[in-house]
Structure formats: structure tokens, C-alpha cells
Amino acid sequence: MSVSGGNTVRGWMNAMLLSAIDAAMHRIYGTRKRELFADLPATVVELGPGVGANLSYYKPGMKLVAFEPGSAVHGQLTRRAARCGIDLELRGIAAEALDCETASVDVVISTLVLCSVRDPSHVLRQVRRVLRPEGRFLFIEHVAAPAGSALRAVQNLVHGPWHWCFEGCNTNRDTAATLERAGFASLEIERFRVGSPLVPVAPHIAGVAVR
């Protein structure tokens, strides 16, 4: 996807946007993140951490192995990790190429990333592969509205320009269905809405998939 180089004007614009909306992200997702990220192990893998919106929910001293192909966010991510006392190991490659050893990871985290990866089924296969038995995949994602709904029509309408502007982000991706097909031993999904019912990225899911 276009994010892979990360040096495009759009890459820098999106990095600036992620910084600009950081406070809003904490207001919107803070309570869920505190619940979801309670009880993390000493080392976690995160897909597409961007400028590090999740870092303040991690305990200082933790190690974060970050798979972030967008080089425009690397500087901010690195600085924020230092401020939060997180031991960051930054790998500038896409989640599709997750190169951790099989069954070696306790927790993988993804927030607002499966909308943008090129092949979400492949990414989830990789996540299952690297998780230890009983390892957890923790996620918060915006998703497709129900098929046939007015909002789904809006999502389909804006899909093209949105996908271009936001470096491959899909407004109408049914990530819950992809998770259900991914073969996890258990899957808890909570559905919730962010903002007005006609905002293309209003419908969300959050939850835990166990390997």
C-alpha cells in the first residue's frame, strides 16, 4: 500500500494529522484502552502504532516491538517512547511481514490499523502464528456499517477519495467478519459507535482474540 514508503506528502500529512488528533483519540478511546491494556506482559508487539497513541497506556519499562512501515511517524514514535519510558524496538515493515518467531509472543495489539493493511486475513494469520498458545490479540478498529444501511452507502460513496487521502484506509471493511474467520480459539467483540451516526468511521469494534 502507499504507506509502505512513508515519504510521500500524504505520509507526512497523515503523521501531522495523527498528532493533531491525539488528544481527541485519548478522549474517545481512553477508557476502553485502559481496560483492554490492563495486565500487559513485559513485552508486546504492536502493529502500526503511528505516532504512539497507545504508549501512555503501557507501563514504563515495557518493551514494545513496533511494526510500522510509515517512516513519516518514526521520529515522533521514537521520541514519545523515550518520554513514556518504553523500550522501543522499531521495525519499519508492514504487519503482513511480521517476522517474530512462531509461538513466541504473548500479546499483539492493533488500534485503527486493520482498516489500512493490504491483506487483513494474511495479517491475522501472521498474528495467530506468532502468538503463543493462549496469547492474546487486542484490537480497536473502525469497521463497515451493516450491509444495506444508509451509513454503509455513505462509506461506499466516500471509499475512493478516503482510501487515497488516508493512505489505504478502508471505510467499509468488515473486520469483524475477518476476525471471525481467522480461527482464534476464542473471540470477544464489542461493537460501539464514535461520533455522529453518519460519520464514515463511526462504527467500531473492540475486543480480544485468544490464540
Ligand SMILES: C[S@@+](CC[C@H](N)C(=O)[O-])C[C@H]1O[C@@H](n2cnc3c(N)ncnc32)[C@H](O)[C@@H]1O
Ligand atoms: C490510522 S493510523 C493508526 C495509528 C495508531 N495505531 C493509532 O491508534 O493511533 C494507521 C497506522 O497503520 C499503519 N499501517 C498502514 N498499513 C500498515 C501495515 N500493512 N502494517 C503495519 N502498519 C500499517 C500506518 O502507517 C499508520 O501508522
